[in-house]
Amino acid sequence: MQMVRIIKNSAVLLLALLFSCAKEGAEGPPGPEGPQGNNGSNGGAGEGVVLAFQTPAGSLFRWQQNASTEKFNLHVQFPGTTQWSENGVLFDDTAGHAYGSLIVSFMRASASPGDTAWYALPFLAPTNITERMDVYRDRITIRPQDKQVLLQQEALIPQPPSNVKSPTYRVFGLRVLMVPSSESGVLRKAAPDELNTMDAVMEKYGIRENDFTEMRAF
Numbered sequence: 001m002q003m004v005r006i007i008k009n010s011a012v013l014l015l016a017l018l019f020s021c022a023k024e025g026a027e028g029p030p031g032p033e034g035p036q037g038n039n040g041s042n043g044g045a046g047e048g049v050v051l052a053f054q055t056p057a058g059s060l061f062r063w064q065q066n067a068s069t070e071k072f073n074l075h076v077q078f079p080g081t082t083q084w085s086e087n088g089v090l091f092d093d094t095a096g097h098a099y100g101s102l103i104v105s106f107m108r109a110s111a112s113p114g115d116t117a118w119y120a121l122p123f124l125a126p127t128n129i130t131e132r133m134d135v136y137r138d139r140i141t142i143r144p145q146d147k148q149v150l151l152q153q154e155a156l157i158p159q160p161p162s163n164v165k166s167p168t169y170r171v172f173g174l175r176v177l178m179v180p181s182s183e184s185g186v187l188r189k190a191a192p193d194e195l196n197t198m199d200a201v202m203e204k205y206g207i208r209e210n211d212f213t214e215m216r217a218f
Helices: 002-020 198-205
Strands: 051-054 060-065 071-077 089-092 101-110 117-120 123-126 133-143 148-156 170-180
Touching: 060 170, 101 133, 101 148, 148 170, 170 198
Parallel strands: none
Antiparallel strands: 051 170, 060 071, 071 148, 089 148, 101 117, 101 170, 123 133, 133 148
């Protein structure tokens, strides 16, 4: 027991010496200022960078029913072409940030004239048909071999009693934010029945309208 007490006392004394040692004499002048940290900028490499993408202005959108199912896929026609991109749209991930980021997509849409807004996906859209809720959601596929991310949108329209089968919301634009996990904070994937506003997200991360990079056809 006495040997254990001696070992304990020796350990305490050693720690005290390690943390109490101080160099005698006057303090020297401060060293030169270190280089500025790597903050990065939107659209480029850098830690903590929120990347923003959108479909070009003038893009057209249409819903196309998938065979005879309840699913409708969103097709996009980009400016300057007559071809419809039927399998989604692409945006670049040249720095490989996608795997470590929260990817949130928004759909600018309207159910009736005058109420166009940005909706975070997925969301449930009530209709004027009893017991019918339309579901709008996205599918995101990371393509590391091409350093790209594929974005697809779809609507699930349950069969209504009137047998009228079409998505209520017309689409006018798509946006995506790629938020690093270290910066995501309270932002998270929207629950099916809740909305995240585009303005609030842009304000939170200091994103401006000219920070968005254009998507392209798949």
